[in-house]
Amino acid sequence: MNRIGIIGAMGSEVEHLREMMHGREETVAAGRTFYAGKIGNIDVVLVCSGIGKVNSAMSAQILIDRFGVDAIINTGIAGGAKDAKVRDVVVSTEAAYHDMELRLVALSHPYTEQFAADEALVKKAEKACAECGIACHLGKIATGDQFISDKRIKEDIVSRLDPNAVEMEGGAVAHVCAANRVPFVIIRSISDNADDGAEIDFDTFEQLAADDAAKIVVAMLKQM
Template identity: 25%
Template structure:
């Protein structure tokens, strides 16, 4: 019995039961999945989704164009002649993780492609460039150290194996202004130590945790991404053009957290500490769910802003988010056309 069949058996067939998969829905899901396997496409927000839905190479399934479940709409069709199911997650790690888990639980999915826009922490790249990181990490899971404890002091619950100092920390006093008035100010915020996620892979013993900080994308997908570097991308929004034509590039690392980073100091810290390029709010959640479900994945993120380091007036995403979204979709379409 598959996972879906087990869920139906346990939850029952009544559509009025909370959390249940009704008979009608279970039949629809089975009918959709029989046409698979599909590539799952996970996208955060509507402005990133719209260019994909408007693409002439995306064709909805004539019989099952979409399936609504648990507040999500799963669009079924073909993109570049590949069978796909597309789901919009909404903002944040929580929404991205839930949507990805539902996608993989309900349908016959052979791989996941996540795409969207991101902030840029890499001074060698510019707005409009499309990045494909090899590794993703969630940098929003912290152990916040008590006042006056330092790097050599054990963290709370570290001895039990719940937390670690192995990844490193951010010391807030490193970013205090060195003025006469601030020299005597205590660093009450002290340090925050970055933590790995607890993971529970589907093929491991239940409730026996593993840990993951850097999650690697699928090797085959990452190799395919080499073939994307010749794509010609748009570099202008109306009459506002970028200094050079945007490029597609594979990079080493991207990071995610429930934080919109519009701060130059933290952007530079993420780049120097973790060698991070792309900064977003969803990709690591998709990566972690796919890691646990043993499903191949890759994330494509177009740079929409400099994460606090560009314009002094406003974040650049207000101007370039639409350009970045379209560039991400162009790369997605080429990538999916290359999957065998």
């Protein structure tokens, strides 16, 4: 892979990676700053997309069309589900929307309700977690335009999709990548339990979890 696109939704999710880049050049597109340079020996383009599905999808398409990335890593934080605990990492095997009727998603290209992550990237992420000593869960990412802080809502999402993490961007990045046949993987460090205490946990663990996810991305890049 010649050039890797990296997307984080918030400043806390990209700050660590931006600081590690050398030979950095900045390009503004659609009101977002794209940072092109190297992390280690790997060419990367990094962007802070903004929160939500539209922002992340727009950023992913720009990375593909304008910067010609060969793969996309979506890094950041999420609410945990199933056995994923705070500061564990969930690596996507697939992604899906929890706030759309999936049968309607499948009516358009790429004609699927859920989007499968690239197996080689998943293996690199799993290995990176082991190298960093961070607990890793392989599973589904559930995406919707809502910060989940209600146990009942989380339980409904889990009953329908059985995800390991719930967040607001990964499914849209996955959708764009699938439509363009670009490999992707989503890395999510758990910042909260997506329940009634989520807002307190998020405030406490946001930066720690974001930095954990960034460490996984750096360890992945060393394998490329």
